Amino acid sequence: MALRELPGIALITGAGSGIGRDSAFAFAAAGIGRQTLSVMTEASTAASLQEYDLLYSVNVKGTLLVLGALCKQMATQESRIVTGRNGPRNVGRGSIVCLSSGNGYVAEPNKGAYTTMKHAIMAIMKTAETGICSIVA
Numbered sequence: 001m002a003l004r005e006l007p008g009i010a011l012i013t014g015a016g017s018g019i020g021r022d023s024a025f026a027f028a029a030a031g032i033g034r035q036t037l038s039v040m041t042e043a044s045t046a047a048s049l050q051e052y053d054l055l056y057s058v059n060v061k062g063t064l065l066v067l068g069a070l071c072k073q074m075a076t077q078e079s080r081i082v083t084g085r086n087g088p089r090n091v092g093r094g095s096i097v098c099l100s101s102g103n104g105y106v107a108e109p110n111k112g113a114y115t116t117m118k119h120a121i122m123a124i125m126k127t128a129e130t131g132i133c134s135i136v137a
Contacts, residue, residue, distance in 0.1 A: 079092055
């Protein structure tokens with residue numbers, strides 16, 4: 001049982017396995033009020049350009065589309081003030097957390113397409129603070 005209910009919603013993509021699945025269980029254990037899970041499957045390698053395009057759509061375009069939807073929603077929200085042990089502070093309109101994998105940093109043999117996608121997600125995360133919302137919103 002959770003110690004307290006967390007406010008808000010957790011939107012978790014890739015909840016079918018790996019980091020996404022572990023994140024879903026962690027949010028549930030922490031008492032998140034509502035979760036939206038998106039289970040997407042992906043292959044480790046692409047044998048053809050068509051398979052590569054599918055992986056790109058799921059991993060890269062999917063990340064951009066989700067970020068765009070979140071940016072639009074967060075732009076309509078009021079900033080929140082929370083009171084912690086050091087007094088009140090503005091926590092903004094929410095947080096967006098993107099996760100990739102170790103393949104976003106280091107390439108592995110025979111995982112070219114997968115590694116390319118994970119590097120792209122890392123680049124999206126790195127540019128998010130510099131205006132990605134204006135690009136995808």
